[in-house]
Structures are given as C-alpha cells and as structure tokens.
Amino acid sequence: MSMSGVVDLAAVKAAGEAKAKAEQARADSARTGGGGGVSPSALVIDVDEAGFETDVLQRSTEVPVVIDFWAEWCEPCKQLGPLLERLATEYNGRFVLAKVDVDANQMLMQQFGIQGIPAVFAVVAGQALPLFQGAAPESQIRQTLDQLIQVGEERFGLTGIVVDADADVTDSAPAEVPAGPCDALLEAAAQALDASDFDGAVQAYRNVLSDDPVNTEAKLGLAQAELLRRVAGFDPQKVRADAAEKPADPTAQMDAADLDLVGGHVEDAFGRLVETVRRTFGDDRDAVRVRLLKLFEVIGPEDPRVIAARTALARVLF
Secondary structure, three states: OOOOOOOOHHHHHHHHHHHHHHHHHHHHHHHHOOOOOEOHHHHEEEOOOOOHHHHHHHHHHOOOEEEEEEOOOOHHHHHHHHHHHHHHHHOOOOOEEEEEEOOOOHHHHHHOOOOOOOEEEEEEOOEEEEEEEOOOOHHHHHHHHHHHHHHHHHHHOOOOOOEOOOOOOOOOOOOOOOOOOOHHHHHHHHHHHHOOOHHHHHHHHHHHHHHOOOOHHHHHHHHHHHHHHHHOOOOHHHHHHHHHHOOOOHHHHHHHHHHHHHOOOHHHHHHHHHHHHHHOOHHHHHHHHHHHHHHHHHHOOOOHHHHHHHHHHHHHHO
16 A cells, blocks of 8 residues: 555655754854854744744744734733743743734634633644643743753754854755764665565664654654554455444544545544544543554644644543
8 A cells, every 4th residue: 555645754854854953053053152043033933824834833843833822902912922032032042932913813723722812832843732821920931831842852852943143044054964873774664665564664663763762754654654554454345334334433443544544535534533532431542542643643743634633632632
C-alpha cells in the first residue's frame, strides 16, 4: 500500500534542519558575541488568518509560538497583552508572541474553540496547546512559559531563535547542515519502507531513535511504517463491513481508521476515532486515544488537519 500524498518525510526533515540551524546560530552567536539573529521587534508579531500558516505553524518548528487572542474592547486583554510582550522580550528568543485580534479573525477563534478572551494558546512543532484563559498572575504565566519551553526543548529539540539587538531583519539565508550520524540509518529505513519491508523499516527507525530519541524524521517514519505493517494483512471489505456493523467496537473502528488514512482520507480517519473516543470508556477509550495520537504522527504535527483533530479530541476528553 502506498502512502504517497499522505505524508511528506522531506518536510519533516526540513523542520529538523531548521531546528539544527537555530541551534547552530545560537552557538555561533554566543561564540562571536552576537550578530546573525533577529531584531527584538520580531519577538512580538501581529498574525491574521492569511499569515497563520507561515507566521505560526512553520515558525513553531523552530521556536514555541505563544498566541494571545485579544480584542480592542476587552479590558483584561489590555492588562495581559503588555505583560506578555514584556516577557517575550525578557525571554530573549525562547518563544515568539503572536497576537490575534479575534474581531478581525473569527475563523481562527472558531478553529481554536475559544469561548472567551483573553485566551492564550501555544503552538509547538505544529501542535496546538491551550495555556490559560483570562488574566493570570505574572508568576503563574512565567511558570507556564518555563514548562512550555522545557517541553519544546526536550520533546521537539526546539532551541529558540537568536536575538540580535542590532539586527533589523530576520536572517533567512539557508545554512549548511552537516550530515548527522543517523543519516545512513534513515536512508536505509526509507529504502525498506519503499520496498514494503515494513518490519525492516520499523526496526531501522527504532535504531535511529535509540541513538537520537528526538529525531523528528525517525518518529514520523516509524509511525508510517507501523501503520503500513498493520494494514498489510487487512481484507478491506471485511474491515469496512465490521466497522459499519459494530460502531461501538473500538478495534473495528481503529482498523477502519487505519484504512481511511492509508487511502488518503485523513479527516475521515481522525473523525472516526474522535467519535469512538466519545463513545468509549476506560481501557477502550485509552486504546483509541493512543491510536489517534499515532495517526497524528503519521501526518505530522504541523498539518492543520491534525491541529483541528487535536482540538476536537480535547473537547471530547475534557
């Protein structure tokens, strides 16, 4: 079975290279005493629906992006906004603050499921995370930001961006990223996947992750290989019939969701499992939730369909 068009390993590899670039830039800046970074003004940006993918989703592969949903008529927003802007400058590139005017960007407000403002979210490596709603004490906000930065560094390898007080524009020139020790293993894993040697691909990706647990390309490749290995022995007609006859059977729905995803029906797969989570309880619910998270890994955290499904899952769970 082919996953062509469903997932783009090259995009994930590019995200990993962006992180390596940021880390190298920070090291170079420390060694040379500055330069080569962004201006402090780039740490606080106004974002609209048209620029959301570039300014937030793509940027979140390099640095956590904190989103402040606000409006001119909102009095608490007038207290929280300046505090977040000050902290963005103080944290010196460990996160970027994106300000979204909800009156001008109703669709973004709906997509994030916001019921009231101010509301603060974060996007880390394409994954949306709710932080807090309403005005909060500075000490609590600092603690939340510290946890966010720690998650970004430990789980996704995000090192933030370099800030140069003398820089006027972001340096967007591509950097040469040296080949890492895992490149040969990743190439072997990709070749095994292309040859439908799913067992070999799974093992190869696991070998990479044993040496580099945060390797994004290996994580995505492993999720893809495991999915293809699961569906390799399926009888599609039987799987579809079982799912139709047993809407409350978690195994039947998980199998059908796997087929949906392999067939390129990403939203159908996610919607099926979100609905199954809603219908189930206990161990069954947890098994379906974990399978859905694995399917998110196949598509990649930066995909808007994953972000929307994460929001839907959160509503069902909480």
